[in-house]
Amino acid sequence: MHSPVEATLQVIGSKWTVLVLRELVGSVRRFSELERSLIGISPRTLSMRLGNLEKNGIVDRKVYPEIPPRVEYKLTALGRSLEPILKVMHNWGASFTKKNA
Amino acid sequence: MHSPVEATLQVIGSKWTVLVLRELVGSVRRFSELERSLIGISPRTLSMRLGNLEKNGIVDRKVYPEIPPRVEYKLTALGRSLEPILKVMHNWGASFTKKNA
Secondary structure: OOOHHHHHHHHHOOHHHHHHHHHHOOOOEEHHHHHHHOOOOOHHHHHHHHHHHHHOOOEEEEEEOOOOOEEEEEEOHHHHOOHHHHHHHHHHHHHHHHHOO | OOOHHHHHHHHHOOHHHHHHHHHHOOOOEEHHHHHHHOOOOOHHHHHHHHHHHHHOOOEEEEEEOOOOOEEEEEEOHHHHOOHHHHHHHHHHHHHHHHHOO
């Protein structure tokens, strides 16, 4: 690990991870809802990304003992602390995409 | 491309790219200086990362016709507009690394 910036990238810096985080900003989501929103993601990849986020304390997973079991994901306080980063990345990317359109 | 956040990731989101950018914040650097600072980077990888940053308008490359030729890199105005992102990523990563130490 060379730097704090790199640590942040390791937590959020893969394509699907930022898209999963974006879905969870301000919302509690079920696995199946995430799968439907993230077009093209495989259940295996979604599961791995959520698992890493949970391991890093970014996402909280709650299982409700229903039949069939309901599994919900939401951001932890640490996860919510990523929102300003996602926001500046969003704004910069929107302006960059516009310039290069 | 799913989102502006993803556009930003595509521009800055590889390990060496953020480290190259960090070296260029506030400094003009020669290729050889970057190579020395970024321990473990291959000349080929450094060259490709700088080439992509130049193509995206983030980095400006200037060749001075000396013998041997001197090649200098610096951030463009667009590149400098990434500084707030790198800064929030730095701060978040520093706090995250401390928590997980």
